[in-house]
Amino acid sequence: MNPPPRKRKATSASSINPELPNSDISTEDTASATIDVTAVEVPELTPEEQSDRLHLERKVERAFFEAGKALMELRDRRLYRSTHRTFEEYCRDRFGHNRRQSYLLMDAAAVFDNLAEKCDRSDHILPTNEWQVRPLTKLDPDIQPEAWQQAVEFAKGKVPSHRIVKDAVQKIMERTQVPNSYQLGEVCQILVKDNPELRGMGGCWAIVTYVGDFSCTVKTWNGEVTVGVQHLKSFDYLPAECQQMQGVCDRITRLRGCENLEEAAHAVLKHLGEVKRPYLTTMEENLLSVIEREYKN
Structure with missing residues (x-):
């Protein structure tokens, strides 16, 4: 009696020669082949390494905040004046920022400062990028912490996404909405509609100088005028x-x-x-x- 064919250990498909029609390696042998894997043991972080990791992670998370604070100081002290006429031109040439990017970072830094001061810091959940913070800029600083904490709770204790923060802000705005939601200093567009007194002012920008129950006094390039809220549309500027x-x-x-x-x-x-x-x-x-x-x- 001939001994049974010996099973070979296949380490890869290339070990089987497709040109040998009578290969003594059956499909069953190939399917049951085993591959030896050597486990690599990953050493745990030492307490010092763990501390370094947390420190570096905090620096990455606060990068947008530090950038916004630095931009504020550059602007407020006019440290760009020796090379550029305007702050916007300086940011474009020096940092490659478009016209909004620097202001978005500065506004985000102001919100971050407010949250760091007023929110419960026991869990250290704070924004990690400007995109998460942006919806909060629409709220009064006193309400921003409430919206952020609601967003954190909805995210189950993790850093909430932009969408979650935006939803939290929207709910608060709907809850606190009053007949006139415009704010002092807000820039709006005048809508003439059926008001003949506004003829010639359609499309002009207008800056809110007084907020009434159902109307606003606004300043345009050509003077002040009082209009109903139905004749205003916010530009949603920062x-x-x-x-x-x-x-x-x-x-x-x-x-x-x-x-x-x-x-x-x-x-x-x-x-x-x-x-x-x-x-x-x-x-x-x-x-x-x-x-x-x-x-x-």
Whole structure:
């Protein structure tokens, strides 16, 4: 009696030669082949390594906060003035930021500071990026901690996503909504609709200077007017962007007070009063500066 065929240990498919039709390795042998795996033991972190890891993780999580704080100081101290005329140009050339990115980081840093001060720090759950914080900028600083803690609870004690934070903010806004939800300093667009008194003002930006029950007094490039909330639509600008527009409005208002303002200058101011963005282009800024120098404003 011939001895049974010896099973071979297959380590890979390449060990079987497909050109041998009478190979003595059956399909069953191949299926039952075993591969020896050597287990690699991963050493546990030492207490010192664990401490270093936590420290480095905190630095990564706070990177956006530190960037926002640094940008605030650069802006407030005007440390860009030796090389750039405006803060926005400096951020674009030095950091590659678009017009909103620097302000988003600064607003996020302010919210982070507020949460770090007012939230329960026992679990150390704080935002780890600007995107998580952005919905909170729509709320009053006193309400931001409540919205964040609700978002943390919904995320089962973990850092909540942007969507979860946005949902928490929306619920609070719906709960606290009043007939007039506009805020002082908010930049809106005027909607003429069926109000003949607003004719010629359609599309102009307007900055809220007084909030009534169902109306607002707003400042435009051409003066102040009181309108019902149905004739306003928010541009949803960030707080820093609203401040920028307030600065533009103040400059235009001072020029409008000048005597003998020429028609060409008036046309430029009217154009600036209709821009639908929270900044002036380089050309617009140059034109406004020329008019200011001409009238020594």
